[in-house]
Amino acid sequence: MDRRTPIGSGTVLFEFGDGVGTVVLNRPERRNAISWQLVEDLLAAIERARSERGLRVLVITGAGGDFCVGADLARVASGNAEDRETRTLRGRSVADDLERLTHASTVVEALVSFPMPTIAAIDGACAGAGLALALAADFRIAADRAAFNTAFVSAGVPGDLGSAWLLTRAVGDARARALLLDPGRFTAAEASDWGLVTETTADLPGRLRELSGKLAAQPPKAMLYAKQNLADAGPATLPDYLRREVPRMVDCAHSRDAKRAAEAFLEKRKPVFTGE
Structure with missing residues (x-):
């Protein structure tokens, strides 16, 4: 079909x-x-x-x-x-x-x-x-x-x-x-x-x-922010870029998906990401 x-x-x-x-x-x-x-x-x-x-x-x-x-x-x-x-x-x-x-x-x-x-x-x-x-x-x-x-x-x-x-x-x-x-x-x-x-x-x-x-299968928030980083990388100066990059990194680092990635790495298995 x-x-x-x-x-x-x-x-x-x-x-x-x-x-x-x-x-x-x-x-x-x-x-x-x-x-x-x-x-x-x-x-x-x-x-x-x-x-x-x-x-x-x-x-x-x-x-x-x-x-x-x-x-x-x-x-x-x-x-x-x-x-x-x-x-x-x-x-x-x-x-x-x-x-x-x-x-x-x-x-x-x-x-x-x-x-x-x-x-x-x-x-x-x-x-x-x-x-x-x-x-x-x-x-x-x-x-x-x-x-x-x-x-x-x-x-x-x-x-x-x-x-x-x-x-x-x-x-x-x-x-x-x-x-x-x-x-x-x-x-x-x-x-x-x-x-x-x-x-x-x-x-x-x-x-x-x-x-x-x-x-x-990748964590969607990390992918979203990575694309935003790439978009900012061209036109922004380094200081301006870093001001945008840091909050995105911290937000993702505190996400449940980041925790899932760390646990999966330690347990030697593939993580399952939900976007949280």
């Missing part, structure tokens, strides 16, 4: 079980190209995941053998205005486009700021804005056969959805400049060598289950 629930118009599916929420981009006939409908459904799915009691890990992936090829460029040239406006990010005017893309950009904000660990499970093509979505996750696991491309400049545009910001933080300034200004296809192995993906695997579903299960 398929436990995946369609969100909104059905361009995104959501599944939740055993502490793991899975968001599936669901336009396989368009290789999960980003449309206005998909943006709305994806934002709704992320909000749904935030509201799920007991969710400890969020996975984002694509249906049909691809992650996401980016914007639906084939629909941009459509002569049908309604078709163009619902299936692309294009609206009726420059002002409309500015409003739409500003709204669409909140997707990467929602993923980067998601309180629990996030995993992008990447199979097949991952390009353009689809690559930006993957870069917004904490972990990026790629199938050996996955193929990447920044793609933007080749399409006559500089990039969106925070692509340069995210890419620079993933691979460093020099590599980001090369990838964005001289776009071209690169392999999962190259992406791994450059630090763009966390790891590659011949068994994406199996490795995804292993990692998501491991993360879901």
Whole structure:
């Protein structure tokens, strides 16, 4: 039985079980190209995941053998205005486009700021804005056969959805400049060598289950605070960062989960964390 629930118009599916929420981009006939409908459904799915009691890990992936090829460029040239406006990010005017893309950009904000660990499970093509979505996750696991491309400049545009910001933080300034200004296809192995993906695997579903299960078993408050520490580490000065880090550390150290971890260590067994 398929436990995946369609969100909104059905361009995104959501599944939740055993502490793991899975968001599936669901336009396989368009290789999960980003449309206005998909943006709305994806934002709704992320909000749904935030509201799920007991969710400890969020996975984002694509249906049909691809992650996401980016914007639906084939629909941009459509002569049908309604078709163009619902299936692309294009609206009726420059002002409309500015409003739409500003709204669409909140997707990467929602993923980067998601309180629990996030995993992008990447199979097949991952390009353009689809690559930006993957870069917004904490972990990026790629199938050996996955193929990447920044793609933007080749399409006559500089990039969106925070692509340069995210890419620079993933691979460093020099590599980001090369990838964005001289776009071209690169392999999962190259992406791994450059630090763009966390790891590659011949068994994406199996490795995804292993990692998501491991993360879901970790103490949730410690994971939440660790993500907040990571978010603060970049923009804050060291004194400011330490003022934020210390209360989080003390709060966790006095939690029941910390006590459970210590007891399990002494008793040489695996702890079971409850979030208390």
